[in-house]
Amino acid sequence: MNPPEFEYVAPKTVQEAVDLLKVRGEWAKVLAGGQSLIPLLKLRLASPALLVDIGKVPGLDYLAESDGHLRMGAMVRVADLNRSALLKKKYPAIHDASGVIADPLVRNLGTVGGNISHGDPANDLPAVMLASEGEMAATGSGGNRVIKAEDFFTDTFTTALAHDEILTEVRVPVPLPRSGGAYLKVEQKVGDFASAGVAVQLSVDRASMCTKVGIGLTAVGPTAVKAKKAEEAMLGKQVTDRVAVAEAAALAADAATPTSDIRGTAEYKKRLVRLLVARGLKRASERAGGKE
Amino acid sequence: MAVEIDSEDPERFFVRGKGRYVDDIKLEGMLHLHVVRSPYARARVISVSGGITGNELRASMEAVGEDAGGEENTSVSFPVLATETVNYVGQPVAAVLGDDRYEAEDRADEVDVQYEPLTPVMDPERSLESGPIHRQMKDNLVAESVLGKDFKANAPIELEDTLRMARMSPNPLEPRGLVAAYDGSMLTVYASTQSVFSWREGLAGSLGMPEDKIRVVQMDTGGAFGSKGGIYPEYVVAAHAAMKTKRPVKWIENRYEHLMTTDQGRGVRAKMKVYAERNGKVKGLKADLLIDAGAYPVGGGGWVASWISSQLIGPYYIPKAYATSRAVLTNKVNLGPYRGAGRPEAAFFMERMMDKVADETGLDQAEVRMRNTTTKGWTTPLGRKTPPSKPFFNEALRAFKYSSRKKKEKLGLSLFVLVPASSGGESAKVAVKGGRVKVWMGGNSHGQGHGLFAKMLASKELGVPENLIDFQHTDTSALSSGVGSWGSRTAMLGGGAVVEASRKLKAAAKKKLGKRYSKARLLEGEYEAEAFFKPKDFLNSLGANMASARITKVGMGTIDEVVSYYDVGTPLTPYMVESQIEGGTAQGLGEVMYEQVLYSEDGQLLTPSIADAGLIHSTEMPKVVAMTGTHRSSLKHGAKGLGESPTIGVPPAATRALEVALGRRFSYLPIEQEKLWAVELPKE
Numbered sequence A: 001m002n003p004p005e006f007e008y009v010a011p012k013t014v015q016e017a018v019d020l021l022k023v024r025g026e027w028a029k030v031l032a033g034g035q036s037l038i039p040l041l042k043l044r045l046a047s048p049a050l051l052v053d054i055g056k057v058p059g060l061d062y063l064a065e066s067d068g069h070l071r072m073g074a075m076v077r078v079a080d081l082n083r084s085a086l087l088k089k090k091y092p093a094i095h096d097a098s099g100v101i102a103d104p105l106v107r108n109l110g111t112v113g114g115n116i117s118h119g120d121p122a123n124d125l126p127a128v129m130l131a132s133e134g135e136m137a138a139t140g141s142g143g144n145r146v147i148k149a150e151d152f153f154t155d156t157f158t159t160a161l162a163h164d165e166i167l168t169e170v171r172v173p174v175p176l177p178r179s180g181g182a183y184l185k186v187e188q189k190v191g192d193f194a195s196a197g198v199a200v201q202l203s204v205d206r207a208s209m210c211t212k213v214g215i216g217l218t219a220v221g222p223t224a225v226k227a228k229k230a231e232e233a234m235l236g237k238q239v240t241d242r243v244a245v246a247e248a249a250a251l252a253a254d255a256a257t258p259t260s261d262i263r264g265t266a267e268y269k270k271r272l273v274r275l276l277v278a279r280g281l282k283r284a285s286e287r288a289g290g291k292e
Numbered sequence B: 001m002a003v004e005i006d007s008e009d010p011e012r013f014f015v016r017g018k019g020r021y022v023d024d025i026k027l028e029g030m031l032h033l034h035v036v037r038s039p040y041a042r043a044r045v046i047s048v049s050g051g052i053t054g055n056e057l058r059a060s061m062e063a064v065g066e067d068a069g070g071e072e073n074t075s076v077s078f079p080v081l082a083t084e085t086v087n088y089v090g091q092p093v094a095a096v097l098g099d100d101r102y103e104a105e106d107r108a109d110e111v112d113v114q115y116e117p118l119t120p121v122m123d124p125e126r127s128l129e130s131g132p133i134h135r136q137m138k139d140n141l142v143a144e145s146v147l148g149k150d151f152k153a154n155a156p157i158e159l160e161d162t163l164r165m166a167r168m169s170p171n172p173l174e175p176r177g178l179v180a181a182y183d184g185s186m187l188t189v190y191a192s193t194q195s196v197f198s199w200r201e202g203l204a205g206s207l208g209m210p211e212d213k214i215r216v217v218q219m220d221t222g223g224a225f226g227s228k229g230g231i232y233p234e235y236v237v238a239a240h241a242a243m244k245t246k247r248p249v250k251w252i253e254n255r256y257e258h259l260m261t262t263d264q265g266r267g268v269r270a271k272m273k274v275y276a277e278r279n280g281k282v283k284g285l286k287a288d289l290l291i292d293a294g295a296y297p298v299g300g301g302g303w304v305a306s307w308i309s310s311q312l313i314g315p316y317y318i319p320k321a322y323a324t325s326r327a328v329l330t331n332k333v334n335l336g337p338y339r340g341a342g343r344p345e346a347a348f349f350m351e352r353m354m355d356k357v358a359d360e361t362g363l364d365q366a367e368v369r370m371r372n373t374t375t376k377g378w379t380t381p382l383g384r385k386t387p388p389s390k391p392f393f394n395e396a397l398r399a400f401k402y403s404s405r406k407k408k409e410k411l412g413l414s415l416f417v418l419v420p421a422s423s424g425g426e427s428a429k430v431a432v433k434g435g436r437v438k439v440w441m442g443g444n445s446h447g448q449g450h451g452l453f454a455k456m457l458a459s460k461e462l463g464v465p466e467n468l469i470d471f472q473h474t475d476t477s478a479l480s481s482g483v484g485s486w487g488s489r490t491a492m493l494g495g496g497a498v499v500e501a502s503r504k505l506k507a508a509a510k511k512k513l514g515k516r517y518s519k520a521r522l523l524e525g526e527y528e529a530e531a532f533f534k535p536k537d538f539l540n541s542l543g544a545n546m547a548s549a550r551i552t553k554v555g556m557g558t559i560d561e562v563v564s565y566y567d568v569g570t571p572l573t574p575y576m577v578e579s580q581i582e583g584g585t586a587q588g589l590g591e592v593m594y595e596q597v598l599y600s601e602d603g604q605l606l607t608p609s610i611a612d613a614g615l616i617h618s619t620e621m622p623k624v625v626a627m628t629g630t631h632r633s634s635l636k637h638g639a640k641g642l643g644e645s646p647t648i649g650v651p652p653a654a655t656r657a658l659e660v661a662l663g664r665r666f667s668y669l670p671i672e673q674e675k676l677w678a679v680e681l682p683k684e
């Protein structure tokens, strides 16, 4: 429970950080909030020779709407998401998730960028990004690029980021009028990782017909899962259409490939997904209608 | 009577960072010990090189390789450092030293161990048909007990169930640890412990040293729950290293090590069968218990078999009973005591059956219990002396307001006997010097605030105000003998010893001062008195719990409130009584809904962090109402046992409340999350 020796550098710019990662190769690792990385170091499951702390880089902690997107700097703390009135009102799925990630201590340090870059299928924000058409902006030695959430989570603890790339911004489109979202998580005890979690983001027209549906699943696969067939099944359907909702919930469960573990059997987790997708669609549509 | 919170809060001292724990000790030249452990649940050790090894220990000491537990009924010893086989994940194989913990942990790389993995025995149900884990034994049976007489029953109601309680890790806030220092003749051990005397005995036995060359001093101890009573391999290695290097050596367990290598409790399966009349009266009980003893026959496995089954009848009058019980080896860390240590198992099994009788007969759960209580004390067919339970249960139901609350709430009840570890007695010493009084007890606080009642009792006996009394940590050099703090015993026995020692001291002072005796003169002199107190009477007491369950907004069953009514005799420090009940309620509820130790089929630990192990948080805590029935015991200060009551009484009451709320029977603890849903989950 004590890490081996490592070097620590706190660069002042993203470019400096990227250069260090490039020069030191696989032996260097980005440190953000440290809430996933430090435990790995203490258990000696990771032993990088160099930690590049991006916490001292100014200007990575903005949280604002501009140019049609909600933009979250990579170093925004999860607790800040939870405190934001803007998120509570217009981005309820992100707001919901930010209140159920770990516990207040972890949320005070853990960052948006870290939660997503860690590539942990049990982390809560990845599913929200999959449901919300999220995009990740990264800077690497080859320059800047934007990666869609769908293309970002490639495997367990593995993302599309190159070794010398730093995630600088996480963003989602500003929702259309009559949009709503929700994140529902079932865990054992407050602060635990999910037994299963479901993110829903949708938009409806005046007749309550779904014009846009995003569904993401937490902790039921090697990565966070985008339940595409379930999304399609709801498109053009009334949010109150029970048959359509049940169909979407079943399709989402089909997309889940959970394993049995201390949180429950695979079968149980699939059933949870069905329950939570149905509930999530309901809550998101209520919010789209202006409730809460 | 509801327990009042008195204004003196002894733990303020700790929360202000003023405590002094083992890990706070910094000695000149101190080394840190890191233990290299087996990654396999079962393997042959082909070679070990580097670091301190079992062969080195064996060469340098008389009795190393002997068991570190010292229990009877062993044909295999528990090695300090394994040399031939390893039998659970985390078993110590070698040790390394460093100037700090980081360096010590780095040095683990210098140790090379070659293993040949073997197939582990993980399921106790299959242990007896598997080949023996230890080649010195003919099978994996550690202990077998048969109590009562088999009988043929002829009852209108026969009910059977298989019940199970998972293995649990004690998980005190402060894990295990020690500092060992050697001056060339005397070995001094600073310990986080429940018993300095059992540590001294264990170290002397393992190291082959006379007890008078070993001094064990207790530091502030941050919880134990059974895990710090006996000696462990790491303590022997640290002592050896201190003597070898002539430098102080510190070893502090980390949480991962605690979950892997500190003895675990529970882990029992019971097949229960009760024979009852239509009126709910239980006429007979048959039980068969299977206990997961872990890897070595030195742990709790030896005594737990008969200890649990002897308590199965609990507070009821059941004229016929027959209980068989076996403890079997598996490739897991040894079985050990965990708060309650056998008592919760017995109560859970019996109480689950009482509820089954209620469901079968359609009688109220309180009524069924009441019909099976007794008005006279008696000795059960399984050999336990039991106090009359009817009057107490009546009191408890009134205190709970059960009959009115049951109309609106989903309630569960439990009724149980607390059998404290009162045999063996306990010591205390009282000394007057320099105008102040010092008090020691042989078994000491490890978080319960025993010092409060010790001071209060000495103050009462000597007539000296408490602010002139200092409570001392236990130290083998301060007392001539002592036992330890566990089994709900210390208020009764340690307290009784303080009363006796105080009286002795006062008598000596009176004898010396004659007519001149006064409190002021007493404090001017120098006196010392030690007493060993061994009660003659049996000190079993009764307890009851009520739990109330509700369905959350999400749609799952949860516990809303837990009420306790325990006969603690005269509560010595009411605030501490309440704290004991709160903490124990948290553990009892954890056991029902979250806590367990789980292994994979190949013996790897699936619950390697405190979060995985399921410890309850404040967010899961229900309302706790602590009430005490105060029926003085026969002791001079009137105390009865308490510490283990909540882990005995809460699990069956909370399980029942959930069962009532959800309409589904629960036979295994912890209850899986899947089974806690009140709404039907969609199915394929």
Ligand SMILES: Cc1cc2nc3c(=O)[nH]c(=O)nc-3n(C[C@H](O)[C@H](O)[C@H](O)COP(=O)(O)OP(=O)(O)OC[C@H]3O[C@@H](n4cnc5c(N)ncnc54)[C@H](O)[C@@H]3O)c2cc1C
Pocket: A029, A030, A031, A032, A033, A034, A035, A036, A037, A038, A039, A054, A074, A100, A101, A102, A103, A106, A109, A110, A111, A112, A113, A114, A115, A116, A117, A118, A120, A122, A123, A124, A125, A161, A165, A166, A167, A168, A191, A192, A193, A194, B611
């Ligand atoms: C007790 C506990 C419970 C938890 N429970 C939950 C939970 O319920 N839900 C949940 O979602 N999470 C949970 N977490 C994880 C927590 O949210 C972490 O904060 C998060 O996973 C990582 O964020 P961080 O800022 O701490 O990143 P770090 O730990 O610093 O880094 C994590 C990884 O991401 C990389 N990284 C970080 N930032 C960047 C970046 N900007 N660009 C490129 N790579 C980067 C690091 O190199 C590292 O590999 C829990 C953690 C703990 C300790």
